[in-house]
Amino acid sequence: MIDDISSTKKKARIAGFIYLLLVITGVVSLLYIPSQFIVRGDATATANNILSSEPLFRAGIFLSFITQIVYVFLALALYRLLKEISHPQALLMVTLVVIGASTAFANTFNEIAALIILSGDDFLSVIERPQLEALSYVFLRLHSYALQGIQIFWGLWLFPFGYLVYRSRFIPKILGVLLFIAGLAYVLSSFTFFVLPQYTTTISPLITFLEMAELPIVFWLLIVGAKAQSSE
Secondary structure, eight states, X not given: OHHHHHHHHHHHHHHHHHHHHHHHHHHIIIIIHHHTTOOTTOHHHHHHHHHHTHHHHHHHHHHHHHHHHHHHHHHHXXXXXXXXXXXXXXXXXXXXXXXXXXXXXXXXXHHHHHHHHTSOOGGGTTSOHHHHHHHHHHHHHHHHHHHHHHHHHHHHTHHHHHHHHHHOXXXXXXXXXXXXXXXXXXXXXXXXXXXXXXXXXXXXXXXXXXXXXXXXXXXXXXXXXXXXXOOO
């Protein structure tokens, strides 16, 4: 019994460590680095930012790839931890992560396309500079729009994950409820962006707050790992 608890705690803490790594790489690659380059509505300023700090932009692209790989490893670690609770739900969780990660991985090539267009290679000399800057900005906008769609998968995988946490007897049920809330927030964010864009700015602070409900499970897994199972 003690060995089982110890094994579960070890699996949980490994998952928690990978989860924390995902949060860090995700924030840097999806929020911090893009904010250093993209000037909304200004293709020229955006292009100048990229060209003046190209190594950082390239690092952001590479980190985006790493983030998706970490995302898949997280799903596998959680599958290993939670599969005994419900194998179909654990498998669904992994499937949704793989789809979301694959889509996000492919979406990163939009950033690569933007970089190629601004590269100044000879074959691009037939196109005027302002047109190149505008085309590059289009690819960056496409990348941004695609991320809004991918948020659906960022939300959907939290539903089977939340179910597994709620049904487990070694993680507090409230953390499962919080995962449901965060999952709903991600899906609602994507829905609002595409269907009701006029309300995006209004509800964005609330959506961001609700998405933060995903964070407690990260620190629970990392710090506590698991508690002894009840006999109920």
